[in-house]
Structures are given as structure tokens and as C-alpha cells.
Amino acid sequence: MGIATSDKPLLARVKESEQDKFMQASVAKAQDAQHTKREDSRALLGNWEEWRELGEQIRQRAIAYLPDYLEEFSNNVDKNGGDVFFADTEADAVDYIQKIVKETGAKKLVKSKSMVTTEIDMDKQLLALNKGLALMETDLAEFILQKDNWDEPTHIVFPTLHKNRDQVREIFMKLGYEGDNDPEHLARFARKYLREYFLQADLGVTGCNFAVADTGMINLVTNEGNADLTMAIPKTQIVVMGMERIVPTMADAEVLDNLLCRSAVGQKLTSYVTFAGQQVAGETDGPENFHVVIVDNRRSEALGTQFQSILQCIRCGACINVCPVYRHIGGHGYGSIYPGPIGAVLSPILGGYEKFGELPYASSLCGACTETCPVKIPLHKLLIQHRMVYTDRLKMQGGLNNFMMEVIGIGTGFPFLFRSAIRFGRPGLRTMAHKTDRLTALNFIKDEPLVDKGPGLVGGWADVRDLPIPPKHKESFRSWFADHKQQQKLAQAQKDNSSDK
Amino acid sequence: MAIYNREAFLDHLSEKLGTPRHQKDKEPFTHINQLPEETLADLSADELLEMARNTSEALKVTFKVTSKADLGGVLDAYLTDKGDGQLILPTAPDKIKAYGLDDWTAAASNQRTVKYWDPKADRATNLATAQDSAMAIGFGDYMLAESGTITVPSSPGQGRAFNFLPTHYLCIVKRSNILPRSTQATKLYAQRLKSGELKTSNINYISGPSNSGDIEMVLIVGVHGPLDMTYIVVDDM
Ligand code: SF4
Numbered sequence: 001m002g003i004a005t006s007d008k009p010l011l012a013r014v015k016e017s018e019q020d021k022f023m024q025a026s027v028a029k030a031q032d033a034q035h036t037k038r039e040d041s042r043a044l045l046g047n048w049e050e051w052r053e054l055g056e057q058i059r060q061r062a063i064a065y066l067p068d069y070l071e072e073f074s075n076n077v078d079k080n081g082g083d084v085f086f087a088d089t090e091a092d093a094v095d096y097i098q099k100i101v102k103e104t105g106a107k108k109l110v111k112s113k114s115m116v117t118t119e120i121d122m123d124k125q126l127l128a129l130n131k132g133l134a135l136m137e138t139d140l141a142e143f144i145l146q147k148d149n150w151d152e153p154t155h156i157v158f159p160t161l162h163k164n165r166d167q168v169r170e171i172f173m174k175l176g177y178e179g180d181n182d183p184e185h186l187a188r189f190a191r192k193y194l195r196e197y198f199l200q201a202d203l204g205v206t207g208c209n210f211a212v213a214d215t216g217m218i219n220l221v222t223n224e225g226n227a228d229l230t231m232a233i234p235k236t237q238i239v240v241m242g243m244e245r246i247v248p249t250m251a252d253a254e255v256l257d258n259l260l261c262r263s264a265v266g267q268k269l270t271s272y273v274t275f276a277g278q279q280v281a282g283e284t285d286g287p288e289n290f291h292v293v294i295v296d297n298r299r300s301e302a303l304g305t306q307f308q309s310i311l312q313c314i315r316c317g318a319c320i321n322v323c324p325v326y327r328h329i330g331g332h333g334y335g336s337i338y339p340g341p342i343g344a345v346l347s348p349i350l351g352g353y354e355k356f357g358e359l360p361y362a363s364s365l366c367g368a369c370t371e372t373c374p375v376k377i378p379l380h381k382l383l384i385q386h387r388m389v390y391t392d393r394l395k396m397q398g399g400l401n402n403f404m405m406e407v408i409g410i411g412t413g414f415p416f417l418f419r420s421a422i423r424f425g426r427p428g429l430r431t432m433a434h435k436t437d438r439l440t441a442l443n444f445i446k447d448e449p450l451v452d453k454g455p456g457l458v459g460g461w462a463d464v465r466d467l468p469i470p471p472k473h474k475e476s477f478r479s480w481f482a483d484h485k486q487q488q489k490l491a492q493a494q495k496d497n498s499s500d501k
Numbered sequence: 502m503a504i505y506n507r508e509a510f511l512d513h514l515s516e517k518l519g520t521p522r523h524q525k526d527k528e529p530f531t532h533i534n535q536l537p538e539e540t541l542a543d544l545s546a547d548e549l550l551e552m553a554r555n556t557s558e559a560l561k562v563t564f565k566v567t568s569k570a571d572l573g574g575v576l577d578a579y580l581t582d583k584g585d586g587q588l589i590l591p592t593a594p595d596k597i598k599a600y601g602l603d604d605w606t607a608a609a610s611n612q613r614t615v616k617y618w619d620p621k622a623d624r625a626t627n628l629a630t631a632q633d634s635a636m637a638i639g640f641g642d643y644m645l646a647e648s649g650t651i652t653v654p655s656s657p658g659q660g661r662a663f664n665f666l667p668t669h670y671l672c673i674v675k676r677s678n679i680l681p682r683s684t685q686a687t688k689l690y691a692q693r694l695k696s697g698e699l700k701t702s703n704i705n706y707i708s709g710p711s712n713s714g715d716i717e718m719v720l721i722v723g724v725h726g727p728l729d730m731t732y733i734v735v736d737d738m
Contacts, residue, residue: 025716026718029718033718045540046540047534047536047540050534050536051536053533054532054534054537055532057532057533058532061530064518064520065514065524065525065528065708066514066518067511067514067515067518067522068522068523068524068525068526069525070510070511070514071507071511071522074507075504076502077504078502078504080702081502082502083502083503083504083505084503084504084505084507085504085505085506086504086505086506086507086510087506087513088506088510092506096505109624118627128666138725139715140713140715140716141713141715144715158714158715158718159715160715160716161718163718164715165716165717165719168716172736183713183716183719183721184719184721185561185726186716187713187715187721188722188723190724191723191724191725194637194725195632195725198725199628199632200631208700215691215694223555223711223712223713223714223724224711224712224713224724224725224726225665225711225724225725225726225727226724226725227724228664228665228705228726228735229665229666229725231661231703232628232660232662232665233628233704234660234663235624237585243514248530249686249691249693250687250690250691251537251687251688253650253687254537254683254684255532255537258537258682258683265714267648267708268556268647268648268649268708269645269648269650269683269706269708270707270708271707271709271710271711271712272705272706272707272708272711272726273650273683273705273706273708274703274704274705274706275513275690275703275704276661276702276703276704277703279702280700280701280702281700282620282656282657282662282700283655283656283660283661283663283701283702284618284620284623284627284657284659285620285624285627285628285655285660285662286570286655286661286702286703287702294510296510296513296514300513300517301517303514303517303518304517304518304519317693338539387582430528435667463707470661481718
């Protein structure tokens with residue numbers, strides 16, 4: 001199925017997600033907890049804006065010279081004794097991986113978390129092609145999803161956000177677990193179960209956070225330790241990487257690791273940050289056979305276009321964690337393995353407008369994603385660009401307005417979401433606001449800045465009239481209206497009381 | 502070994518980008534700012550040690566500072582605390598000597614089963630030894646004050662799985678090798694790899710025990726890697 005996680009239309013998916021109250025509560029809890037951790041860790045580092053500029057510069061450099069850095073990286077892997085395969089499509093990638101499975105006669109494959117292997121649907125294809133092959137996802141979340149009949153992930157950093165401990169317990173009971181629903185007990189069971197499997201594994205498949213051009217090593221950023229076991233125990237390792245994962249040097253990777261850890265999980269560094277490659281003489285573990293599969297799979301469609309900056313993404317998930325639409329519809333609502341703002345920009349590129357062209361409309365355009373992105377990808381602007389391409393290129397103008405209004409309804413139609421958008425909208429829009437001498441009702445009274453340029457709906461609105469930045473949450477119309485109603489009720493009650501006397 | 506399908510792939514990217522290949526060396530790359538190098542760079546040795554202690558303890562690491570003379574005693578206390586079970590040590594005679602642990606290693610084998618990660622053994626043997634070991638005592642290169650991290654490159658005598666399979670893990674680091682941040686360690690590793698002084702396929706930056714928040718975002722300490730971590734800083738080295 002590639003990056004798609006559902007065949008249903010967006011609005012149907014959203015309706016389904018709305019029913020899942022546990023998911024909504026989990027997402028809200030996760031977003032709030034991550035907000036505090038992320039912002040605290042960034043504040044502690046200091047100079048966050050300058051760090052973002054550095055992150056952006058490194059990623060822009062890597063993408064601008066992508067062919068050169070990929071060439072340097074592949075030369076170094078080759079020099080170290082490894083193999084590199086450049087895969088244009090997901091089929092090419094899977095064919096090459098299948099060739100390695102056959103050549104090595106692999107019987108037990110262990111995998112660590114990798115979005116790109118999910119994207120190319122590697123697991124299911126390998127299992128279909130090799131009857132004698134056992135394949136195990138070893139990241140705790142991915143293991144849970146696999147054992148729950150390959151349930152789809154809902155977040156790029158926290159794939160099982162939609163599952164509660166009782167559901168996990170039920171899944172593990174089918175594997176022989178007999179304990180309670182305590183997460184620690186569940187994790188210990190997974191550790192034991194997977195450790196036995198690890199020790200027999202003959203093929204390891206990992207993703208890669210960054211590939212370092214000048215050493216031919218990959219850089220992995222993890223917390224559980226399963227990726228390192230995947231790179232230590234089996235004789236053969238296959239790294240599957242999106243072609244944009246490249247960075248010039250270890251020093252560049254290190255800067256991005258610092259941004260990634262803080263942005264993804266609010267840690268200074270995760271438990272394991274590893275630089276690894278082909279086994280060197282004298283070592284007894286690590287891969288004797290080291291393969292890197294570099295995947296395009298339509299990423300090149302973004303190169304040289306207005307969407308090039310999306311290839312800067314370091315997959316931290318911060319944009320997802322601040323998104324009010326994600327908060328409401330969760331990961332499955334997007335119908336793509338890449339949800340949230342990053343998914344709404346990336347999915348139409350990787351999966352086409354026919355399937356994902358409506359996703360850029362599933363946004364309240366508050367700008368919080370752009371504001372939090374550690375490598376300064378202008379996400380909300382890219383969403384607008386997608387809308388323009390979708391409208392122009394596919395000549396869908398006629399139907400689009402109705403449809404657009406329906407999908408925009410996702411961003412504004414639900415009371416909770418609308419409140420969220422307003423809450424997020426103030427800081428979001430503040431970045432686009434400026435002080436002006438022109439007088440309006442609001443800035444005349446309060447000396448507030450104005451927004452006169454902005455994305456999408458805001459852009460259209462601001463073309464013809466000045467849009468004051470949304471009021472602080474507690475002052476917003478809805479809050480005021482609620483207060484007003486309350487006061488009316490009180491007044492009415494008092495009146496009723498006095499007339500009773 | 503081999504590179505497949507590269508030229509057509511990279512030509513396609515170059516065409517999409519609208520720029521010819523082989524341009525990057527004509528435009529040298531320098532970072533827009535020096536924040537990685539400047540951040541925490543002015544801390545004194547004492548401040549670095551204190552910061553390392555605080556950040557490590559925040560990660561639930563047991564953090565101890567000792568002298569070279571007392572190191573053996575500290576290790577004995579650690580082993581007693583962790584109970585019975587096999588101990589794995591690296592084959593690193595130079596380091597064992599430098600830390601003054603020759604006599605200690607001999608004595609330790611009288612107390613319990615002590616095995617070594619053996620450069621002459623095969624993969625399966627070393628993996629089985631590490632798996633059967635309750636405890637690992639290894640040597641780290643650097644400690645990073647900001648993040649409570651120890652860094653460990655793989656070597657023939659201390660392989661990758663040495664750091665991951667045993668249940669309890671202790672790492673010994675010299676106080677003079679406490680660095681402010683990952684920036685300084687990465688710079689040193691890049692230089693050492695380039696000069697050929699360091700030959701390794703794997704460098705681990707390890708910050709506390711393995712953990713996960715995958716079940717309802719509840720922090721679980723100890724998932725696939727060691728369940729607990731101890732750092733020993735040797736004060737006079
Ligand atoms: S777009 Fe930016 S914020 Fe979103 S996942 Fe990518 S790097 Fe993180």
C-alpha cells in the first residue's frame with residue numbers, strides 16, 4: 001500500500017477518527033507533555049533561533065549538492081568494503097533487498113524502526129516472497145503494531161500513540177504473556193521475547209537518521225537499544241535510507257542530532273546516538289556484509305521546485321506535536337504513514353495529488369508547525385503551494401470550492417479544534433504580524449500588530465482587509481461569548497430569584 | 502565492494518536540481534555560526550564534572566568519582582551490589598594496566614566467573630559470552646557533561662554487543678576526558694578516524710540506560726539494552 005494507510009476518503013477517515021476518544025485523549029496528552037519537554041530542552045540550550053538557522057543551513061547545503069554528497073558517501077561505503085544500491089522506486093529497493101535475502105540465505109531478519117521501509121512496504125513484500133523467512137520488528141512500538149496484525153502507525157516518533165496498555169496486554173497475551181497491564185511488565189516481556197530472537201538473527205535491517213558523506217558511516221538516534229543490537233548481532237546489515245538523509249560530515253550530523261533529540265523527545269541526546277558502518281578488521285561483531293539502499297521513490301519530484309525545502313526534514317515530529325488538526329483527527333485521519341503538517345506536505349509529493357491532494361486542506365493554517373520546525377521548513381507556505389498546484393494543475397477548480405470548504409471544516413468546524421486553532425493561532429500569526437501606523441479598530445485601542453500577509457485563508461482574507469492577530473485565548477470571542485452567556489444566565493437566575501420572592 | 506545504478510540516479514537528481522554535478526568542492530562549506538563550539542565551552546574542569554554528575558543522575562545513572570588507587574574497591578562494591586552472575590571484561594591489557602587494574606582483574610576471577618570479549622573468538626562465542634553476563638565493566642573514551650553521556654568506540658577487545666547484551670553496565674572514564682558537549686567528542690572522533698589513529702566501525706554515544714515511552718508515553722527504563730548504568734570517573738587521570 002506504500003505510504004497510504006487507508007483506501008477511504010479523507011472525510012470518512014476523519015469521521016472515524018472522531019469516534020476514537022482514547023486516541024484523541026492520548027494525542028492531547030502527548031502533545032501537551034511533549035510541548036513542555038521540547039520547549040524546556042530548547043530553552044536550556046539557549047539561542048534556539050540561531051541553532052535553527054544552523055540546522056537549516058546544513059540541510060539546505062546537503063540538498064543543494066545532493067548528487068555530490070551521495071557520490072562521496074557511496075565512494076566511502078565502497079572503500080570501507082560495503083555495497084550501495086541506488087533505488088529509483090520502491091520496487092527497485094525491494095528487489096535489491098530480496099536479492100540479498102536470497103544470496104545470504106537469511107532465515108531470521110530483525111528490523112529497527114524505519115519510516116522508509118514502511119514507505120516501500122518492505123516487511124510484507126519480503127514475507128510474501130520468502131516462505132521460510134521470519135521477520136521481526138524490534139522497536140517496542142513497531143513490535144506491538146506488527147503483532148496486532150500489522151496495524152498502521154499514527155505518529156512518526158510515537159507510532160502506537162493510539163493504543164492503550166490493555167490493548168497492548170491483549171496483543172502480548174497471544175504471544176504467551178500472562179502478567180498485568182503495567183507498561184514496565186509489558187516491556188520486560190517484549191525484551192525477553194525479542195532477545196531470544198535477536199540472538200538467532202542473521203540479517204538486520206535499519207533505517208538511518210543521517211548518512212555521513214565523508215566517512216561512509218550512518219548515524220542512528222534511538223532510545224531502546226534495539227537498533228544497536230540489529231547492527232551488532234547479524235552478519236549482514238541492510239540500511240534503507242531516503243536519499244535526502246545525507247549530511248556532509250560527522251560534525252554536521254552532530255548538530256542535527258542535537259536539534260533532533262530536543263525537538264522529537266525533549267532530550268539533550270537520546271540514550272543511543274551511534275555512528276556505524278562496515279565491520280573493520282579485527283572486530284568480531286557488526287556487519288561483515290554492509291549494504292546501503294538509497295531510495296528516491298519520488299523524492300526527486302521536489303528537487304528544483306517550490307517544495308525542495310521539505311527534503312530538509314529531519315523527521316522529528318515536532319510539527320505533528322503542535323498541530324491542532326492532528327490533535328483532533330490523529331494519525332489515521334491523514335491516511336498516510338506521514339501524518340500531521342510534514343505528512344500533508346510530503347504525502348502529495350511521494351504519493352501523488354490524486355491520492356493525497358486534499359491533505360494540504362486539512363490544516364487550520366495557524367503556522368505553529370513552521371514556527372517549531374528545527375530546520376525552518378516553511379510548512380504552512382508549502383501547504384498553500386500544494387493547494388495552488390492542486391487547483392491549477394488538476395483543473396479541479398469547480399469542485400474544489402465545495403470540497404475545500406468541507407475539508408476546511410475539519411480545521412474550523414469542530415468547537416474544540418477551532419478553539420485549539422485560535423489558541424495556537426496567536427503565536428502562529430504573531431510571526432507574520434508587524435507594527436503599523438495604519439489605524440484599525442483593534443490596534444487603535446490596543447497598539448497590537450497587524451497581519452496583512454499570510455497563508456491560505458489568511459492570505460485571501462488579508463488581501464482585502466487587515467486581519468488583527470487573534471486575541472489571547474482568554475479574550476477570544478468564543479471565550480467572551482461563553483463568559484457573557486454565563487453572566488446572562490446568572491443575571492436571569494437572580495432575576496428569577498427576586499421575582500419568586 | 503560495489504555501487505549499483507549510481508550514475509543514472511545522480512544525473513537525474515542533478516537535472517532536477519538544475520545544477521551540474523561535482524560542484525560542492527568549488528563552494529567550501531562553513532557553518533553560519535559557531536554555537537556548537539561556543540556552547541558551554543567556558544566551563545572549568547570542576548564545573549564540567551558537576552554538570553556531568555547532575556545530567557547523568559537525572560538519567561538515573563549511578564555516578565561515582567574515585568581515585569585510581571580506590572578504583573578496584575569501587576568495582577568490588579559494584580559487583581557485590583549487583584549480586585551473583587558472570588562478569589564480562591574487555592580484552593584491553595593497556596587500559597587495564599593504565600587504570601591499575603591488573604591485580605584487581607586477577608582477584609575478581611576468584612570471586613565469580615569472569616569472561617572476556619575475545620578478539621580471537623568468533624562472533625557466536627563473543628555474543629554468547631556477553632548474553633550470559635549479568636554485568637559488563639568497560640572503558641569509555643569521553644564523558645559529555647551537557648548530556649550525561651559516555652562515548653565508546655567498538656574495538657576488537659570490546660565489541661558492539663558488549664555494551665548492549667549484559668543486564669548491568671559500568672563504564673570507566675578519566676576525569677581529564679570530560680568534555681562539554683557532543684561537539685567536542687565528534688570533532689575528536691572525526692580527526693582520529695581521518696588520521697587512521699582510530700580504526701573502528703562503530704562509535705556509541707550512550708546516555709543512561711535504554712528506555713522507551715511507547716506504551717501510553719509512560720517512561721520505562723531498560724528495554725533492549727542494559728537495565729541500569731553506572732559511570733565511574735577516575736579523578737586523578
Ligand atoms: S517538517 Fe520540521 S518539524 Fe516537521 S518533522 Fe520535519 S523537521 Fe520536524
